[in-house]
Amino acid sequence: MQEKSLTMLADAPLTPTERRRSLIAVIACISVVGMGLGVSIPLLALLMERSGVPASLIGLNTAMPALATFVFTPFIPGLLRRVPAIAFLLGCIAVSAIAMPAYYLFPSIWLWFFIRFVNGLALTGLFVVSEFWINTLADEKNRGRLIGIYGTVLSCGFASGPILLFLVGTEGMAPFAVIACVIAAAALPLLLFGRGLAPRVTERPTRSFASFFIAAPAATLAGLVYGATETDIFNMLPVYGVRIGMTEQTAAFVLSIFAAGNILCQIPIGLWADRADRRFVLLVCALIGLLGTIAIPFVAHSIWLFAPTLFLFGGVVVGLYTVGLTLLGERFRGADLASANAAFVMMYSIGALIGPPLSGAAMDLWDPHGLIVAMGGLCGLYVLIAGWRYFTAPRIRPAP
Known part of the structure; x- marks a missing residue:
């Protein structure tokens, strides 16, 4: 039996201030995550290459986040019925931030497969829910513009990642600690601007995933x-x-x-x-x-x-x-x-x-x-x- 209704705060009348706060929260969150990704992807590739890992294994390790996305995405809508969106996003940020020092503490390519897969689960949750949030805030007059802004800011965050890597270097614990702090900082806009404004899902979808x-x-x-x-x-x-x-x-x-x-x-x-x-x-x-x-x-x-x-x-x-x-x-x-x-x-x-x-x-x-x-x-x-x-x-x- 379906639950009674769908409640989404983004569909309720929001004041202009509330709408701006909500947009700042979700766009700032995902742009900071993009910056963290822009640093971590080349860092891990360089360290594996330096350690003499075969290119085939580097490629397979790099594919772990995509595999995690394939596995996890069908379950996200159901999780959103049970967990508030802000709590879900904060949990994903925490997992992704913790994964970064784990790479340094467990420097084994085989353990990195597991760590990268778990990190991929968290990143999948962040991207799916943030894009859902943006779409719920938009109307037909500005949907393309808002999604364009979202994509632009995300791309800027991703592109700035290698600059940060250049500044912190690739040696020791420092780059992993900095990336963990950058990803953790994505929680700040959610807590400062997004509380009480995230979309809520309280019913099952009317369509199957496929x-x-x-x-x-x-x-x-x-x-x-x-x-x-x-x-x-x-x-x-x-x-x-x-x-x-x-x-x-x-x-x-x-x-x-x-x-x-x-x-x-x-x-x-x-x-x-x-x-x-x-x-x-x-x-x-x-x-x-x-x-x-x-x-x-x-x-x-x-x-x-x-x-x-x-x-x-x-x-x-x-x-x-x-x-x-x-x-x-x-x-x-x-x-x-x-x-x-x-x-x-x-x-x-x-x-x-x-x-x-x-x-x-x-x-x-x-x-x-x-x-x-x-x-x-x-x-x-x-x-x-x-x-x-x-x-x-x-x-x-x-x-x-």
Whole structure:
């Protein structure tokens, strides 16, 4: 028997001050977590490399958070019916903060698999609930803009992580202690601004978890395509660049250009999505993602051509994530929205898991342009799905 009702404070009339406090709480929280991630990912990779860990084991260890996401996301909506969102987020922050010194105290690659998996569970909870919170605060006039701001601030936090790593170094306990403190600091905006304003779920979703992939295929698969594309860019594009003749420094530098596009274009795309048919925006993002992928071999010989191409590609393809989340918020409410957000994060995680292995296998078959075939093939399939949904799904009038 279903419980009586769904109570969500974000659906109640909030004063402008309460709405600002709520937005500050959730966006500041996730941006600080992003900074902690931006430090920890390269730190762990560097330490494993320094210890002589084989590249295959480094790759498997790096995949643990994605595996944790795949395992944990179906259970998050149910947990939110039993645990208040603020308490849930604070618990996730505590687990993630404690995990950092645990890496230092237990310097074994095999124990790191377990620690990274548990840390991945906590990070999954943080991302799913924060995105659910943002979607509940938004309305159809500003949903794309708010999600664009959320994504931009998160990307800025993630991008600033390596700068912090440069300042604290990679030796001894210091970097782990600093990262733990940074992640723990994410609790402050929740306690100062978010208490009493987080969404509450008190009923079961009306749909099964798997049904969201059928009910909203364009929105949910946008997460998968972006997860695979982003992971391919950061993991495989430097390898591609070196194999076509770039220096290692240039191949690494182009990642900053892709990240800059991510940061600067999310808000404009979100604003566009608030004023246009969001399925059309999603289709355009997918088309430019396909064209950008195909263009890479033709412009990569010149940094002056490659840089603007990669900036535009990175800026527009991130719209798959921004607009995909926006479409879910437009379509679902309450417990269904919590489940839809969880499904979206799971699809992103699946994309991150399958992208690099597929691209790596393709590069083995056609070195190095198999990467372009793999990425382009995935984007091309998604263009067909996004186009099918745009031309056949019922039209939703954009907010005035």
